[in-house]
Amino acid sequence: MKRRDFVKKLGTGTLLSGGLLSYSQSALAKKKRVKWKMVTTWPKNFPGLGTGAEYLAKLIETMSHGRLKIKVYGARQLVPAFEVFDAVSSGTAQMGHGSAYYWKGKSEEAQFFSTVPFGLNGQEMNAWLYHGGGMKLWEELYADFNLIPMAAGNTGVQMGGWFNKQINGLQDLQGLKMRIPGLGGEVLKRAGGTPVNIPGNELYTSLQSGAIDATEWVGPYNDLAFGFYRIAKYYYYPGWHEPGTTLEAMINKKAFEALDKDLQEIVRTACKAVNQDMLVGYVAKNNAALQTLVNEHKVDVRKFSDEILKKLHQLSDEVVAELAAKNAISQKIFNSYQSFRDNVIAWDNMSELAYMNARKL
Amino acid sequence: MKRRDFVKKLGTGTLLSGGLLSYSQSALAKKKRVKWKMVTTWPKNFPGLGTGAEYLAKLIETMSHGRLKIKVYGARQLVPAFEVFDAVSSGTAQMGHGSAYYWKGKSEEAQFFSTVPFGLNGQEMNAWLYHGGGMKLWEELYADFNLIPMAAGNTGVQMGGWFNKQINGLQDLQGLKMRIPGLGGEVLKRAGGTPVNIPGNELYTSLQSGAIDATEWVGPYNDLAFGFYRIAKYYYYPGWHEPGTTLEAMINKKAFEALDKDLQEIVRTACKAVNQDMLVGYVAKNNAALQTLVNEHKVDVRKFSDEILKKLHQLSDEVVAELAAKNAISQKIFNSYQSFRDNVIAWDNMSELAYMNARKL
Structure with missing residues (x-):
C-alpha cells in the first residue's frame, strides 16, 4: 500500500474517528523504517573507537524505537578503512565513522577538524565546534562531498609515542625514523627526523625489527592492547602532535535529509552524547x-624536555600556517580556529590549567 | 476511546489489513502523549544554567516528536529554588534542574555529585560518573528520595571570587567576611575567615555596602552579567572550591518508569548531550x-599564591574526609570518588596538564 492511498483511506474511513486521526498521523511518521549501513575506519569493536561507533548505532536504534537501524561494519568488512569517505559520499553506505585527517588526500583542510599539533585539546575543540563557529565551517567543507559531518568521539590528549632510544635533546631527533603520519610527521621532518607512514598491521614487526626507531599510536588504553611494551623501551609524553583527536560521524546528505525531523535530531544528539562519552x-x-x-x-615513562617541546611548537606553527595558506577555505578555517585557540588558551590558563597546577602543589 | 477498545477494533476492523497492523501498534505507542513540568533552581533563562535547562526540554520534545513535552519553570514560578528537590520527589513536578549540593540539608553526601574543593574538574567528573561507578552511587542515593539523577550540565572551573582587599598571604584570610556556601565555606572558616551565606538577590548590595569583603559566584560569563566589577576591585583565580560543578536533572522515579523505553533513552541521551554542551x-x-x-x-585579575592554595588544599582534604566519615553511604561514595581522583590525576599529569603546560612554554 502506498502512503498516499493509506492517507486517503484514513480520511474517508468510518472506523477512525476524528479523535484518532492524530494517531494515524503518528502511524504515518512511523511508516518509515529505515536501515542504514555505517562503515568505519576501525576494526570491528576496536576498543574505544569501534565500540564507540557501536554505541552510537545502539543509541539511535533505541531512541528511534527501531525506526532507524544502523548496521556497523568494521574496516574491510564492506570497504577498506581509507575508502569510508568515498563510500558515504557516493551513498554506498549512509554513514561512516572515522577521523577527518584520514581524508587529507581529498581535502587537506579537513585536518583542522580532527587535530593539529599544539592545537586545541578535546574540551576546547568541542567548544570551538559547538560554540565557536567550527561546526558551520566543517559543514560547509563537507557539503562539497555530499556529506554532513558530526563530532562523534575524542581520544583526549594522546601519548608522544614509543621509542627505542632516549630522546634527551634536539640532536636525538636527527635521523629518527618514526611512524608519525600527517602534520606531526611534517613537524618531525623539519626537526631533522624521518617520518614514515606504515599501516597498523605492519607496525609491530617494523618496530621489532628496527626498521623504525619509534612510533606513536593513541594512549595507554589502546597501546597496552597493541603490545608495544614488548618491543619498545621508552614511552614519552605529552602527545604534542594529537592533543585531542576528534572522531567524526559522516552522513550522506541525501540520506540524512530524507529522515523525519525527529530522527535527524536523534542522530545529532546521539553523536553529541557519544562525543562526550568516548x-x-x-x-x-x-x-x-x-x-x-x-x-x-x-x-620507562618519560617526558619530552622543554627544549624539544618549544622547538616542536615553533615548527608546528609553521606547518599549520602553511596548511592554512594553501587555499581560501583553508585560510578561513585556520583564522577561526586560531582566533578561538588564542582566546581559549587565555581562559584555560586561569581555569583548567591554573586549577590543575594548583591541585598538584 | 480506551486503548483496549481501540486494539479490539483494530483486530476486527476490515479497513486495516494485516500489513498495517504493525503501524497500528506504533500508533498505540504514540498514544501516550506526556506533559511534564521541569522546576529549576535558576531564574527563567538564566544564561548558561537556565538556558541549558530550556535546551534540554527542547531536545527531548524534538526527538520524541512531541510525545514528551516539558514546560520549564524558573525559580519561584512554581516552587522556590530550594524546594525543587522536594517538588520532584513528591511528584508535584516530574523533573527538576539544579545541582546536588543544594540538597545537603536532605543528604550531605549529595555534595559529592556537584563538586568538592580540590576535587575533580568537569571532564574528570564525567569520567567518574559514566565510567568510574559514580552514576550508580548517585542513583542509589537518590532512589531513597524517589528520584533518578542525571548529569545535565557543568560550569567548568569557576573563578575564586571578587574581593575588595588584596589576598597576598594567609594572614589576609583572617576575619575575611566572604559569601561562600557549602564545603568551600567550611574550608575558609578553618583558614580563619568568616563564611556567610547570602541569597543571590542580596549579594550585590552586601558587597557594595561593605557588609561582606568578598563573594564567589561562577565565572566571567555569569559574573560580568551580575555587574560585580562595579563594586569589587580584585578578581581571583583559580576556583579551588568549585573546580567543575555538575548540574543535575532529577526525575521523579514513577514518572520516568511510566515512560516508554525509547522515551527513557531520549531523556538520558538528551541529558548527556546537554551535559557536554553546557x-x-x-x-x-x-x-x-x-x-x-x-x-x-x-x-584587576590575580592568582592566589601557592602558599594559600597549598593551605586551602590541606584544609579541604580534612573537610571532605569529615564529610565522608558522617555515615556509611558517604564513606562509600567518598572511597569511590577519592580512588578515582587519585588515578585520574596521575593520568592527567601526563596528558591534559602536561600538554597545556607544554603549549604555554
Missing part, C-alpha cells in the same frame, strides 16, 4: 592501563 | 567576558 571513557581507562604498563611491564 | 559553552564564552572585564572595566 572522551571521558578514555580519561577513565587510560590510567589503569598506564599503571599496568609501568608496574607489570616495567615501561 | 560545559563547552562556558569554555567558549568565559574568555570574551574576561576580556571585557579586564579591558573595558579595568578589573
